[in-house]
Amino acid sequence: MYRYDSFDQRLVDERVAQFRDQTRRFLIGELTEDEFRPLRLQNGLYIQRHAPMFRISIPYGMLSSKQLRTLARIARGYDRGYGHFSTRQNLQLNWPRLEDVPDILAELATVQMHAIQTSGNDVRNITSDHFAGVADDEIVDPRPYCELIRQWAALHPEFAYLPRKFKIAVTGATNDRTAVWLHDVGLVLVKNDAGEIGFRVIVGGGMGRTPIIGHVIREFLPRADILNYLDAILRTYNRFGRRDNKWKARIKILVKERTPQQFARDVEDEFAHLEGGVATVPDAEFVRFDSYFTVPAYQTLSGDDSGHKAAVADNRAFGNWVKRNVHPHKVPGYAIVTLSLKRAGVPPGDATSDQMDAIADLADEFSFGEIAASHEQNLILRDVRQADLFELWMQLKPLGLATPNIGLLTDIVCCPGGDFCSLANAKSIPIAEAITRRFDDLDYLHDIGDIDINMSGCMNACGQHHIGHIGVLGVDKSGAEWYQVSIGGSQGNEASLGKVIGPSFAATDMPDVIARLIETYIDERHVDERFIDTVRRVGIEPFKERVYATTH
């Protein structure tokens, strides 16, 4: 993975010193709350319902075991011994003290981590494919490009006070695992007929109050031009994005109001002035970034491991886990393992400090000391020998990290909701918990198969409910918490936005509502059809009828 050099380190250290001084001036009254707010947000610090909420950047989801141990130590020392892995591959702490944040940042800097631009109206953490570098459907490894773009975004002097937040995702695989169509900018690494690497550039996607699938404004942008092109997009947005209404300030609204075709021309006009300029990336720089993401020291193994196959056949519980939580690896004899952070009794995405320490140890023992965080809020060991899978599973079980539910109904994506977040209209975690408890029959879960349930406590859509096969949105109705349900949303190559099925429900109805939706699917499905496929084929009507016939 990328390692800081003395230049990178100095910038992060200087940022810590700058924020330490800003915090000092706020605490002695030299900075007002209005003056301090954007500064602390640019360093990941919200003031929330109970305490500050502090968001630590995990660049494109990549962590070393040493970094994860540091996160565990910080969560233990400055918080209540746990952290929340978010849908943007960051880690959130819910209980730090404002006064401690400069010290936390200083500790993060010792392991080459930071919280730069994890909030605020600026370019946020670059997100990417949690299977990057090991997926069997990868065309270009996105990580070197993510690091290039991370460096471009970090402390960019021109774009610290944008109309609104700005999210970029990068993928290099055939199957999108990053929700690339639902970002302010989505970048898809592709090769042209000559074998040259470039980007398909998508703009104006997003969730939130106005969910929109993005538009392609460039089919092939040579990789050397990427920073000039991003400067052109951001400058166009910075100058012309709406600032009169917070809810219309994202780039998607500008793209919609200008029309995608006109917005593309605006960007190309700006780019024409920048193309070939000093920010054009030389080949040597790509070579340098590539050199940080070399192939680890894989053993040469001949295909699938026979002992592993025997264990799968012998042990049904292990087999279930392998079926759901283990994915194919591009190298023979290796596997990608997802550690589920979803189980009854724990908010989705939460991990304790003890679990983080244990995962760091397992990463060292089984996966070259690296961990990835996914936007589905799970953690991944990307380079595990098939021969080690049984041993790893045995060690994960007592840690509560072996729930065999990846992609299943209980692998719920969920924001912190009204329990923690001051923006939320409604709680989300207790609903996820009630659904998880209702669907505790593992055989039934496996029979239901692949399904994404996404839950957000408000319009901001941190739980990405628009792209849930089933999406749940917390709404406020005269002070009471209600839940609006949509179906048919999807991430991936065929991204789609869910359709609301009708009036919203009380919290206590939600497990029944989900159960009725699932029963409808079971009745209607064809062989080998996933929930989303059935919804696409039959539409929302049969689901709607069943749900409202029984609960209203």
Added chain:
Amino acid sequence: MPQLIKHRALADDRYTLVRDVAAPAELPDGVAVIVPLSLWLAHRGPLIARGDVGVWLAPADHPSALADDIQRLSVIAIDFPQFTDGRGYSNARLLRERYQYAGELRAVGDIGRDQLYYLAQCGFDAFVIPDGRDAPDALDSFADFSDGYQATVARTPWFRRRHLAATRDVAYPTA
């Protein structure tokens, strides 16, 4: 009194920023003024004849409106009604990089020490620190960062210079 910082030092300000004026005749006599873009565009001839005039741009103003006057103007100001409105950063770069403006480019309005480093990178060389904010203290902020990755008005991107410098990988501490 608002305090001018110019070329990274406190300086006397001989200009008066005029925010609301309908005609050149209303301008104070014998004083160097900085006038709104709208006034400049409507009364360009008389203002040039008057002399000692600069122009200030609001966030929504287009730098291209001054393209023909770039050589003539010795001061252009960009207003920040709220420091969270970042349009002026892009407009400053356009004046410097697209229109090759070489005169004084000053930031006015709701700015303070926490904005100066980025403003300077975008091409500002003068800053009017409003009443109630500490201008001498703000001078320190030019040193908040020793460098940066991106291409700006003040520097080429780090990747074009890194081969000239001795950088080394940083090891994690072994804790």
